[in-house]
Amino acid sequence: MRYIVIGAGAVGGTIGARLHQGGHDVLLVARGAHYDALKSDGLRLITPETTETLDIPAADGPVPARDDDVLILATKSQDTIAALAGWPEDLPVVCAQNGVANERMVLRRFSRVYGVCVWLPAQHLEPGVVAAHGHPYSGMLQVGRYPQGVDDLAEEIVTDLGKRGLVARAVPDVMRWKHGKLIGNLANAVEALVGRADGMATVVERARAEAMTVLDRAGIAYNTPEEEFQVRGHQVDVRPVEGVSRGGGSSWQSLARASGSIEADYLNGEIVLLGRLHGVPTPVNEVLRREANRHAREQLPPASMPLETLVALIDERCAAESR
Ligand SMILES: NC(=O)c1ccc[n+]([C@@H]2O[C@H](COP(=O)([O-])OP(=O)(O)OC[C@H]3O[C@@H](n4cnc5c(N)ncnc54)[C@H](OP(=O)(O)O)[C@@H]3O)[C@@H](O)[C@H]2O)c1
DSSP states (O other): OEEEEESOSHHHHHHHHHHHHTTOEEEEEOOHHHHHHHHHHOEEEEOSSOEEEEOOOEESSOOOOOTTEEEEEOSOGGGHHHHHTTSOTTSOEEEOOSSSSHHHHHHTTOSOEEEEEEEOOEEEEETTEEEEOEESSSEEEEEEESSSOOOHHHHHHHHHHTTSSEEEEEOTTHHHHHHHHHHHHTHHHHHHHHOSOTTHHHHHHHHHHHHHHHHHHHTOOOOOHHHHHHHHTTTOEEOOBTTBOOOOSHHHHHHHTTOSOOGGGGTHHHHHHHHHHHTOOOHHHHHHHHHHHHHHHTTOOTTOSOHHHHHHHHHHHHHHHHO
16 A cells, blocks of 8 residues: 655654554655655654654655555645645545544545544644654544445554554544544634633633534534543653644644644634534634634734633624624
8 A cells, every 4th residue: 555645744744754664655745845855855753752864755746646545635624625636536535634524525526535533743843844742652543434434444544554653543433533523623723822821721611612512403423522531541642852842733833834824614613614504603613713714814923812802802702692
């Protein structure tokens, strides 16, 4: 099998590196300065244990396909459609992304789609360099066929992922896992906007409570943070990596890199969408979605909004909703 990792950033770079270290054929797909660095110097993976430079083949777009190719999609959700342009639609696509919208978007064009619930704290530091903070494994991945089930390919992918530096398991209900993870990822926008300010947890709890009401109304199953912790808590720990401070999660990193976009439409925005479809007000997630997008668009740095400002905007929206 050849694993083609589309979007070899924090998560894609780590997964690609671990598959390569496990002896698999890997191709990293990247763009711009990151592609140039991968092509000329290889991928540098920094972990709490070691730093390795890996000579992994790289491409900046679609390459001639092989029968045994598997596409691992690891872009942010807002880049999913563009990143898959030009790849043969009979290849299997494995969505190693947060949110729950990617699999459905991809299934419109690709007939074999797999979801991965990704717990893998990592950072794309600079072109050609990725830091993965998980210890003793870089991450934990639950893999399943979309919309449900486990087939032979899912089992094979899990075996390959688990060979080096990752914990992987096949689950028949991957979207239940991903909806549980989505609830956790509602904090991403809060962290990106206000940083890890005292009192941030109260906003996060409000966003999560709203999400659980919406998911319950929609009849969508999700696992609880307790269930998730039971599975991952004993296996992967977040550790500092020498010389690298992990400022925040992937949305925080989007603002830090002034990338101009952020994943909030597919995290908080997913709850807003479901709320609108099922008649549940979602003022907290609406404000988080809107403000995260504004900060990305205006290229404001992470943690640039005072917590009180965010709380005031949310309270104002909640009051308007209840009038
Ligand atoms: N980072 C984490 O700790 C973490 C943990 C769990 C889950 N996740 C999830 O994993 C997914 C990926 O996040 P990430 O943090 O790894 O993002 P990331 O570091 O920004 O990596 C995504 C990569 O995809 C590239 N890309 C986007 N469109 C492309 C295209 N058309 N062709 C080629 N490359 C393209 C980006 O390039 P540019 O830089 O040029 O845009 C970037 O290098 C997200 O859904 C995120 O929520 C992240």
